[in-house]
Amino acid sequence: MVDMDTDLDIQLPEPEQAVTVRGLRKSYGGRVVVDGVDLDVAVGEVVGLIGANGAGKTTTVECLQGLRRPDEGLVRVLGLDPTTEADRLRPLIGSQLQDSALPDRLRVHEAIDLFSTARARNAAELLDRFGLGQRGRSSFGSMSGGERQRLFLVLALLNQPRLVILDELTQGLDPAARREVWSAVSQLREGGTTVLLVTHELDEAEALCDRVVAMRSGAVLDTGTPAELVARHAGWATVRFGTGAREPSRSTTEALRRLPTVRDVTRERDQVVVRGDRATIAHVGAWLVGRGSVPDDLRVDIPDLETALLALLDIPADVRRTALAPDLDGASQ
Ligand code: ATP
Numbered sequence: 343m344v345d346m347d348t349d350l351d352i353q354l355p356e357p358e359q360a361v362t363v364r365g366l367r368k369s370y371g372g373r374v375v376v377d378g379v380d381l382d383v384a385v386g387e388v389v390g391l392i393g394a395n396g397a398g399k400t401t402t403v404e405c406l407q408g409l410r411r412p413d414e415g416l417v418r419v420l421g422l423d424p425t426t427e428a429d430r431l432r433p434l435i436g437s438q439l440q441d442s443a444l445p446d447r448l449r450v451h452e453a454i455d456l457f458s459t460a461r462a463r464n465a466a467e468l469l470d471r472f473g474l475g476q477r478g479r480s481s482f483g484s485m486s487g488g489e490r491q492r493l494f495l496v497l498a499l500l501n502q503p504r505l506v507i508l509d510e511l512t513q514g515l516d517p518a519a520r521r522e523v524w525s526a527v528s529q530l531r532e533g534g535t536t537v538l539l540v541t542h543e544l545d546e547a548e549a550l551c552d553r554v555v556a557m558r559s560g561a562v563l564d565t566g567t568p569a570e571l572v573a574r575h576a577g578w579a580t581v582r583f584g585t586g587a588r589e590p591s592r593s594t595t596e597a598l599r600r601l602p603t604v605r606d607v608t609r610e611r612d613q614v615v616v617r618g619d620r621a622t623i624a625h626v627g628a629w630l631v632g633r634g635s636v637p638d639d640l641r642v643d644i645p646d647l648e649t650a651l652l653a654l655l656d657i658p659a660d661v662r663r664t665a666l667a668p669d670l671d672g673a674s675q
Contacts, residue, residue: 366415390551436503446483488519576650
């Protein structure tokens, strides 16, 4: 028998780009749900596709896997066209799809056997790596949510894929289980695995991704590292500290107001609150050092990716995890 997988390895060039998408469009029943999407994932990158429910993320990754046929656009995954070369592409992608499930009675080792192909690696080592080394005989139904998702990661990695696609990996998990799964994905990142991660949870994207692609209503709104997106969409900072007095003096607030880049200075109880851009942090710091004392309660707030992109992505309040500080909210206007 010809070993198709080995054959594939010999024939396929190693592309530098794991994913290239240009002008992808897809409609369902006349309604456009993916509208001219461009997407790049370099080999070794962890890229997050983020956006609210219905943004078109899943449809996009389904087109990448050959599960849906694009209406228009160019799609290349590992140098292959998913529509016409799906059979060659399938063994090279490891995916955990949204709402993945296995029969409750299926044991972990049976799932491993079921999913193993000729390319399969040592499953025991993988199970150990994701903290499931002792769970080989456990049934899927007896596992916790975090364990199940870690098993899906093991299954996604089992056949040594060149690209791993993870769709809503931590949906429905409690905070501790989310952290477990995050740490498993961080291991992939450190190991140089190419990952496309679909999520509507911005803290997850910030924690795990090298680069983020923000989608809304079928279109890409912006792309960049989490730090670049925060700088572009929420480049403000808030510095607060006590002055030792019960109420900061007018001369203090006036002096701070005159510093470069400072936009606004207010008093909140015994603290003075200075708002501006990132440079403001340095100017206030230098001013404090110049006065000869740095207050013990000095605090700096800078927005995270969630704060930066909530408005851009139109994410409804009920999926927001981190409460927004009212002052930062105000500063974003
Ligand atoms: P979610 O986070 O909810 O999965 P998403 O960003 O992944 O959202 P998609 O699942 O790609 O978005 O869905 C985009 C739009 O297409 C949604 O409005 C959805 O209802 C619609 N849609 C998805 N699949 C189909 C289908 N098979 N037939 C008709 N409409 C569909």
